[in-house]
Amino acid sequence: MIELIRQSVLPHFGIEAAEAKISALGNGHINDTLLVRWPAGELVLQRINTEVFKTPNALVSNADKISHHLCAKSLQQQYGLKVVSPCLTQEGELAIDLGEQGFWRAISYLPHSLSIEVVKSEQEAEMAAKAFGHFASALSDFDATQLEDVIPQFHHLPGRMVLLKQAAELDSQHRLDLCRNWVDYALSQQALLDELAEISPKLPLRICHNDTKINNMLFDKRDMSSMAIIDLDTCMKGHLMYDFGDMVRTFCSPEEEDSTALDKVQVRQDIFAAICRGYLSELGDVLTEDEKRSLWLGARVICLMIGVRFLTDYLNGDVYFHIHREGHNLDRAANQFTLYQSLLDQETVLKAHF
Structure with a gap:
């Protein structure tokens, strides 16, 4: 190349x-x-x-x-x-x-830039969440319909569930027996789909980054201040709850998203609180009341949905996400479902931070 x-x-x-x-x-x-x-x-x-x-x-x-x-x-x-x-x-x-x-x-x-893969402190989490909030706030007066959908229905959980079910039924790579427990777990989360269907029509369309991973916010390595939001490939119209959810997904676990140490994969409450502080400090006056209420839903939807996408790709033969080892996408899926369950287990405590 x-x-x-x-x-x-x-x-x-x-x-x-x-x-x-x-x-x-x-x-x-x-x-x-x-x-x-x-x-x-x-x-x-x-x-x-x-x-x-x-x-x-x-x-x-x-x-x-x-x-x-x-x-x-x-x-x-x-x-x-x-x-x-x-x-x-x-x-x-x-x-x-x-x-x-x-x-x-x-x-x-951007010279002097630095990206990180795992959030190590509340300060890093709050700074990055504030930067993504600042990005969204600056785009709040931009007509979202001016952007084309580069991946239609990118954050559409019902559609992702259908694709998972189809991949499991087809089982083209004969891998279903290796992951049947996770397929059953994902497809059992119907209540989340019902909650999503109820609130989505109430939310305004915004320009969303759609990939608010910690490594898409650059730090200035000279003083570790926030420098820039990068990777605008998936910027499209949508709902900001998904950007919030992807921060929760990628900031809160002490493990990388492909870690197999599932006993260590959990939502760190202090990091979750820092995300809420940072994001809402920039968007508190921009978000509608329905949008604010949707943030907790966004966290759960994104963690489950990314797990579904990894699992679907595993069943289909790893055709979407780059892999670096056998079973890599299955490891990623198990990681994300474990993080999703951690959100559910801590719901009362985490929701108190809004």
Whole structure:
């Protein structure tokens, strides 16, 4: 792939192949992400997974619109984080479509940035939640319908449940016997679907990040302050309860999402409280009362839904999420279902933090 980048991609950005140093960046599940450095500068280069993102031009267009809006807010001193912006090709395009060789785009690289995989303190959790809340607040006056749905019904739990049931019935990889207990557990959560159906029509459409993992908020490693919100690939219209829920999912466990130490996977109450403080400090005056009530639901839905998605991919043969070992997606699913159960077990205590 490196040779392809040097010969076919870098020239579109006016970069001499011989001068460029290319290295892997991050550990995303979906796209291939690289850091390109050359004497005159640096940028982040991505090959978009077009099996996942069927309309990649919509993806880069969405990100461009959000970047422009946040830059305008920054100039008005209404947005205090740095903005990751697209790097145009020499032809003035947002991306390069090389057909079978990939769909490529470049975005600005932020020096001195640092990402973390596991939240270690209340301070980190509150700071990141505040940053995601600040991001959502700055976009609250942006018409959400201007963005295209790059993955239709991305956070649609009923649809995800149907896909899980279909994958289990088909059992194309003959893996059902290895995970039947988790399939039965997931499909038994009908009460959550009923609760979701009751409140969803009452919620306004917002621009949502849809992937508020801790590693999508960059810290400034010079002083560990919040620097930027990154990875705008799944920014679409939706409900903010899902952004809150994904923070709970990815901040609250002391273990990474693929850890097999299930006895250690639990929702840390102090981290949950810090998320509530940080997020609501930026959005308290923006959210409607129904939105505030939906946050607890969002936490439960996201933990269950991501587990369902990992489990479905495992049954289908690991065609969506990158894996690094046999049974990786099953390990991820078990981890997420364990975290979901921890939420249920601590409901009274956790809801008191709203």
